[in-house]
Amino acid sequence: MSNDLQTKQFHTEIVGNNQGSAAQMNEVKSGPRIIDPVFTLEDVSVSYGKYVAVTDVNLQIPSNDITAFIGPSGCGKSTLIRTLNRTNDLIPGASVAGKVMYHDADLYDSKASAVEIRRRIGMVFQKPNPFPKSIYENVAFGPKVNGRPKKSELDEIVEKSLRGAALWDEVKDRLGASALGLSGGQQQRLCIARSLAVQPEVILMDEPCSALDPIATLRIEELMMELKKEYTIVIVTHNMQQAARVSTYTAYFVTEVNPLGDLRTGKLVEYDETKKIFSTPSDPRTEAYVTGKMG
């Protein structure tokens, strides 16, 4: 089962988001050249039943870097990030069209196992959601379901993960205490530690700081800068300063409304290096957004 992805060699030509495709698709005005991307999205649309939440997304996400999705509320950022590890499978009626490639494997291939995909591609949610268990058990949960580690191995994984999430020093004396007694910021770092414990390659973060105070937010941002050395991070944020501070690449989405005004669909407006998005964006809509004239 753990070999689902490896054994299945899916060879797709990787479509670069450079001049060539930019000319064809005016959604992506220009795109960064990304070598050896972790994710490649081709014409991706995600729907809830008949409702198309986000459509025509083409982008590539680099490894060992932070990529940010920004845009006004409701433009499909969460929807899109959740398709990257098939969390949307859990919502009845949700469906994905187009191609979502993870390295050279199609995430939505019928032979791909969603369980294995989620083990490799972790997720941290908007609201800290520790299990109602001890701090130790929270971190140990993933390793336990994914294998049968010995107690000593488990202790080691727990310590390493908590250190990795910059939480170890604060909790090492109370690993047996309930995770629900931690502060919001600590809970969110615990959730990060919990996902590190299954040794993912990618960590998806959907507005991980929106429920936190500025100091806790800063700590998570520092942590992300540390984590990107070893992990690929995709973050959804509606805090533009945050995107500017932490990310290397930024994708800007909007909600487009059809002329009749009865259909709203999320679209990718522009995807580029963060410094370009925030200094010289190609699309006037991006400029309006990042300079605060809109959204």
Add this chain to the structure above:
Amino acid sequence: MGEVKVGHKSVLLSPSPHLSRRLNTQRVARYTMLLATTMSVIVTVGIVASLFPTAVRTMITIGTQIIGISWAPLFEPPEYGILPLFTGTIFIVAIAMLVAVPVGLAAAIFLSDYATFNLRRVVKPILEILAGIPTVVLGLFGLYVVNPLYVEKYWPIGEPLAYSALGAGFVTGILIVPIIASVADDALSAVPRAMREAAYALGATRREVASKVVFNAGLSGVVAALILAFARAFGETTIALMVAGSYPKFTANPGDPMMSLSAFIGFAGIGDAEVGSNAYNTIFLIGAILFLITLIFNIVGNRIIAKYREAYE
């Protein structure tokens, strides 16, 4: 009151007519609720006051005879060994729980984590209908189907008889399955989706999510469901009387007839027991015992629920 200085604003803080009406309504509501609460306390105190003097007097008369294995208070000479009623109750309740807990919990987990929205919408009301089947109907089912067709035919120990604790326990189990399934499903379904998503995001399978995360997080509600079902089985009279019979046999063979505590009250309480007669006195005694045991279960149950709440919320 002197002159009002310029720049000062005169403020009226007494309620407007509209606000007065709202305040009156809320006062009436408060007194109504207070009255209702007081009534239920008075009724409880009333039950205790009417039950216990007779019960205690009877208990004193019986004395240590109560620890005996023959219960025949309505015969001459009367016998007051209460143990058969306890074994009868324990057997029936234990068999009921044995049947209902696995089935009920499996159904609850299925409904909360496996069933589609539409299936759940169909099954939930059916459960509630099942929970509403009159116990006398279930009693008939036990007496005319379960006992003759299953217990008498297949139970290997002892002589086949028309009545059995096994049949009564089984049918009582059917009675409480919907209680467990419905209440536990409510508890499990109330576990936030965020909890499930967190577990899925770590590479857990559906079964692992349901059994290791959702079940744990909803445990206080699940325990509440079990306690509720237990109390229902414990107090069930009609089924016990119709299916297990009215013979307080002291036996360890569940295929035999037995009598539970509540069944005795149902049995002895049907005739017109004269005040001061043995039937009258022993009904009060058993009633008081039932009351006390239920009280203890409630207290213990609340403790257990509170403990899980504390640990998990």
